[in-house]
Amino acid sequence: MASTYPISKAIRRDLGKVEEGLKRLAAEPDGVLADACGSTLAAGGKRLRPALVLLAGTAGSATLAELMPHCLAVELIHMASLVHDDILDDAPMRRGRPSVHAEWGVTVGIAVGDYLFSKAFEVAAAAELPSAPSILAKTSVDLTEGELMQRRAACRADLARTEYLARIEKKTASLFETACRLGALASAVPGPAADALAGYGLNLGMAFQIYDDVLDVAGESDVLGKAVGADLRDGTMTLPMMFAVEETGAVDWLRGALGVDSPGAVADALAVIDRTSAAQRAKDVARDYVESAVGRIADLEPRGLRATLRDVGNYVIQRYH
Amino acid sequence: MASTYPISKAIRRDLGKVEEGLKRLAAEPDGVLADACGSTLAAGGKRLRPALVLLAGTAGSATLAELMPHCLAVELIHMASLVHDDILDDAPMRRGRPSVHAEWGVTVGIAVGDYLFSKAFEVAAAAELPSAPSILAKTSVDLTEGELMQRRAACRADLARTEYLARIEKKTASLFETACRLGALASAVPGPAADALAGYGLNLGMAFQIYDDVLDVAGESDVLGKAVGADLRDGTMTLPMMFAVEETGAVDWLRGALGVDSPGAVADALAVIDRTSAAQRAKDVARDYVESAVGRIADLEPRGLRATLRDVGNYVIQRYH
Numbered sequence: 001m002a003s004t005y006p007i008s009k010a011i012r013r014d015l016g017k018v019e020e021g022l023k024r025l026a027a028e029p030d031g032v033l034a035d036a037c038g039s040t041l042a043a044g045g046k047r048l049r050p051a052l053v054l055l056a057g058t059a060g061s062a063t064l065a066e067l068m069p070h071c072l073a074v075e076l077i078h079m080a081s082l083v084h085d086d087i088l089d090d091a092p093m094r095r096g097r098p099s100v101h102a103e104w105g106v107t108v109g110i111a112v113g114d115y116l117f118s119k120a121f122e123v124a125a126a127a128e129l130p131s132a133p134s135i136l137a138k139t140s141v142d143l144t145e146g147e148l149m150q151r152r153a154a155c156r157a158d159l160a161r162t163e164y165l166a167r168i169e170k171k172t173a174s175l176f177e178t179a180c181r182l183g184a185l186a187s188a189v190p191g192p193a194a195d196a197l198a199g200y201g202l203n204l205g206m207a208f209q210i211y212d213d214v215l216d217v218a219g220e221s222d223v224l225g226k227a228v229g230a231d232l233r234d235g236t237m238t239l240p241m242m243f244a245v246e247e248t249g250a251v252d253w254l255r256g257a258l259g260v261d262s263p264g265a266v267a268d269a270l271a272v273i274d275r276t277s278a279a280q281r282a283k284d285v286a287r288d289y290v291e292s293a294v295g296r297i298a299d300l301e302p303r304g305l306r307a308t309l310r311d312v313g314n315y316v317i318q319r320y321h
Numbered sequence: 322m323a324s325t326y327p328i329s330k331a332i333r334r335d336l337g338k339v340e341e342g343l344k345r346l347a348a349e350p351d352g353v354l355a356d357a358c359g360s361t362l363a364a365g366g367k368r369l370r371p372a373l374v375l376l377a378g379t380a381g382s383a384t385l386a387e388l389m390p391h392c393l394a395v396e397l398i399h400m401a402s403l404v405h406d407d408i409l410d411d412a413p414m415r416r417g418r419p420s421v422h423a424e425w426g427v428t429v430g431i432a433v434g435d436y437l438f439s440k441a442f443e444v445a446a447a448a449e450l451p452s453a454p455s456i457l458a459k460t461s462v463d464l465t466e467g468e469l470m471q472r473r474a475a476c477r478a479d480l481a482r483t484e485y486l487a488r489i490e491k492k493t494a495s496l497f498e499t500a501c502r503l504g505a506l507a508s509a510v511p512g513p514a515a516d517a518l519a520g521y522g523l524n525l526g527m528a529f530q531i532y533d534d535v536l537d538v539a540g541e542s543d544v545l546g547k548a549v550g551a552d553l554r555d556g557t558m559t560l561p562m563m564f565a566v567e568e569t570g571a572v573d574w575l576r577g578a579l580g581v582d583s584p585g586a587v588a589d590a591l592a593v594i595d596r597t598s599a600a601q602r603a604k605d606v607a608r609d610y611v612e613s614a615v616g617r618i619a620d621l622e623p624r625g626l627r628a629t630l631r632d633v634g635n636y637v638i639q640r641y642h
Contacts, residue, residue, distance in 0.1 A: 029462075033469055084435060088428045107409045107472050110431060114405060114438070114465040121442045122458035133454040137443035141350075144435040148354055151428050 005046070005315040007308060011054050014064050018050045018071045025072065025119050036104045036112045040079055043095040048208075048316075049074040049175060053183035055312070056197045058305050060187025069127035070182040073136055076120035078175060081143045084113040088151060089234050093227065129186050139178040146171025155235035155259035157251050161242055168209040169202070176205030196296050203293035204313055210286040211317045213238035217270060218279040219321070229266040235259025239285060243278035286317045326367070326636040328629060332375050335385050339371045339392045346393065346440055357425045357433045361400055364416040369529075369637075370395040370496060374504035376633070377518045379626050381508025390448035391503040394457055397441035399496060402464045405434040409472060410555050414548065450507050460499040467492025476556035476580035478572050482563055489530040490523070497526030517617050524614035525634055531607040532638045534559035538591060539600040540642070550587040556580025560606060564599035607638045 007015075026037035050071035057067040085091075086099040087109045093099060101109030117140070124132040149167040153159050180201030184194035216231045217240045231238050235258050245251050257269035273279065290313035300306050328336075347358035371392035378388040406412075407420040408430045414420060422430030438461070445453040470488040474480050501522030505515035537552045538561045552559050556579050566572050578590035594600065611634035621627050 111469045118461035125454035133446035140439035
């Protein structure tokens with residue numbers, strides 16, 4: 001289905017301005033830092049988090065200028081965490097290009113992450129919303145804790161589903177939630193509606209990550225921009241793997257491939273997963289989260305926004321990458 | 322001379338409260354993150370940056386509660402940058418203990434830095450001073466740029482003095498400046514006096530780093546808590562090395578040791594430096610910066626604070642570690 005998500009021309013145009021803003025920030029530092037930031041930025045990305053800021057903002061009356069700092073901040077935090085995570089996972093590729101540390105070295109990778117991170121707070125602190133830096137900082141703590149939970153649970157084929165869900169909530173859903181909350185608060189949306197939007201974001205983020213985990217075992221490398229099976233190689237246990245273990249009634253096939261640097265072992269495990277209904281079952285769980293997300297905004301005004309957010313939800317669990 | 326710096330009992334007691342605050346923050350996360358943060362914290366440190374917040378604060382009327390978030394924030398940023406820098410420099414020791422990545426691995430090292438960093442912004446954002454997150458974010462960008470300048474200039478025995486000074490201003494002096502500025506602003510110190518205190522901090526930071534660089538070529542390992550010659554091994558060109566090159570009229574002895582993993586080569590280069598007056602000349606430059614620092618606060622009230630800040634300046638260029 002959709003290779004891009006269904007938003008209005010107005011929002012798409014605003015996202016273009018966000019892109020320009022990101023480019024300006026990436027060009028600010030000196031030398032290799034600017035080169036590496038520019039390269040990270042040019043690799044693209046869906047910019048889903050700034051889009052959520054803009055969409056949540058349409059529930060109120062904020063101008064683009066008022067929403068812009070939050071759009072930039074959430075995307076900068078996201079980019080910073082990707083750059084650092086790629087070092088931790090020693091991921092060679094990101095979005096079809098070499099990852100920052102693969103191209104520029106670990107030193108530059110750590111510094112680029114720190115820079116993007118600092119810039120996010122600088123931008124957020126300059127916004128009109130006094131609570132922005134604090135909300136963003138809490139989220140950034142969540143992202144770090146989530147990434148560490150992932151590393152700590154590495155190669156644990158017996159990981160409990162609750163642990164998986166707690167991890168993806170911190171690692172992914174928290175920033176989706178924050179994007180929606182910041183957009184709503186910047187737009188002076190009343191408390192209950194702002195909470196509804198944040199709840200939408202949280203559930204959407206859960207769906208997004210679960211579907212991402214499905215793509216990693218059942219997607220196609222050339223569309224993903226990275227090799228499939230990355231989670232297997234990293235030793236990151238995901239929901240579709242859990243379902244496949246459950247369905248096969250065995251775990252040995254997974255233990256032999258989880259965190260093992262062997263293309264053959266990974267291919268074998270992917271083949272096992274492919275023979276089960278694990279991918280479909282995980283997609284169903286993702287769909288449940290989208291339904292919860294949509295349920296949270298059942299009373300949200302305007303009605304057109306509700307429809308768009310539902311469409312975004314459907315996109316998230318039907319995208320190719 | 323002094324192994325600790327000359328501050329009043331009241332400030333020393335307040336620093337004890339800062340230490341308790343840092344401990345509470347370090348204990349907040351789960352599992353290995355808390356262990357690693359706790360270990361970093363327990364390694365100690367002079368807590369000079371929070372002390373500067375407190376001292377600058379005494380130029381106005383702020384309570385400890387008003388200054389506390391800034392004390393915590395500057396020390397957290399400092400700790401975060403140390404943890405990440407140790408990874409970049411692959412430094413095995415810090416303050417007489419294994420560095421975080423040496424003890425817990427690079428993954429935990431990156432995550433601990435990110436966590437401390439996020440916490441700094443969370444704490445700063447909760448302060449009563451709206452400009453705090455922005456000031457802190459700019460400084461944190463400076464620290465990152467300074468560290469990258471250092472890596473970029475690695476092994477360049479012909480580094481210009483202006484480049485060295487620009488680097489240490491970003492890497493060290495900027496956070497000293499910010500500590501003083503935040504203390505002054507939180508204490509509602511009038512603009513000119515706040516600028517004077519910030520100028521004091523900036524110059525003090527320059528002196529501190531230059532003297533640090535002297536200790537690295539002329540200090541004693543057991544007092545420093547890390548091996549001498551670390552800058553030589555890392556390939557980090559410093560002011561005393563520049564003076565020694567100037568005085569010997571040769572650079573080959575330095576090229577043979579800069580960034581070279583050879584205890585013999587490092588010992589030889591240290592012996593060459595020791596036969597010159599490079600350490601003393603660099604100490605003189607550090608003293609000049611202390612004099613500039615003290616000159617910036619010539620009109621500052623109360624007079625007792627002026628005397629204390631002068632004593633702190635003298636401590637900085639006479640300490641053992």
